[in-house]
Amino acid sequence: MSVTGTAEATATVPRDSRQIALVDLLDRLLGTGVVIAGDVVISLAGVDLVEVSLRALLRTVEHEGSS
């Protein structure tokens, strides 16, 4: 179910908001608030740490226009 309200909204409820928008999914799976363009540290096998810059990601998105 999905509910979006505005002053002028109708009562229609979009069929399936079980589908998670990519930005919401990435926020949760990457745990950074990815849109803040921070860095994410990925733990590899609990030992190695891989640090990835998401600024590059944001530049990609800007270049493509939208996600």
Place this chain on the structure above:
Amino acid sequence: MAEPGRYLYAVCRGLTPEAVDGIVGLGGGRIELLAEDDLVGLVSPVDLDEYGEEGLRRNLERLDWLEEAARGHDAVVQAAAAIAPTAPTRLATIFFDDDAVRRRLRERHDAISAALDRVEGHEEWSVKVLTPSAEAAPEPVPVASSGAEYLRRKRAEHDARTTGERDAHLVAERVHEALVTGVAASRRLPPQDPRLAGHQGTMVHNAAYLVERGRSEEFVALVHQQTDAHPDVVIDARGPWPPYSFAMLDDA
């Protein structure tokens, strides 16, 4: 290909092999269950050229790769969460072999169990509050009669936006206070960047709510009520989702 790594999607309790029949992992790999005490890790083999340290460095900065990985990860989590208490892992939680996964499950048993206890029988709802997008075309404004008049007008517009946002923040707090009354837990999340999220207006509230299964109708009714009570903001509620914000295994 060298020995594949093990991509860990989530840890569950009470999941049986038949339950994951037909669920496909990233790269088409078969989902395997690694049981350790009462916990079950959901894994699939992945190519370390793609999912090893160097591969991840490359791939995590590509939106198309990220999207495919996130969707694939989510598909496994959704399938598991539908049938068993599930604690998802962060994207790209990869181990070199099964023993390493089992060791992790043993070492983190109590923390993982607590997370599963918290979310068992519950689902996540996402609720965002935004200021409305700009209304219909603005009325034509007569040319400012002077530079000072122009600046005054610009300042007034800025103040109106700022006031509008401040008011929306206050409304969002009221909405949040109303929503938490019926939920097991809530978690505030950072507002999203419109360049990625694509929304109009300003996001003044972004939160996750942990709702007991079977009480989602009640929660949605509460959202509707808040929507009616606050016509000056946009309330965007979606769900039910797996409890990503309440059982994430951060150190998995």
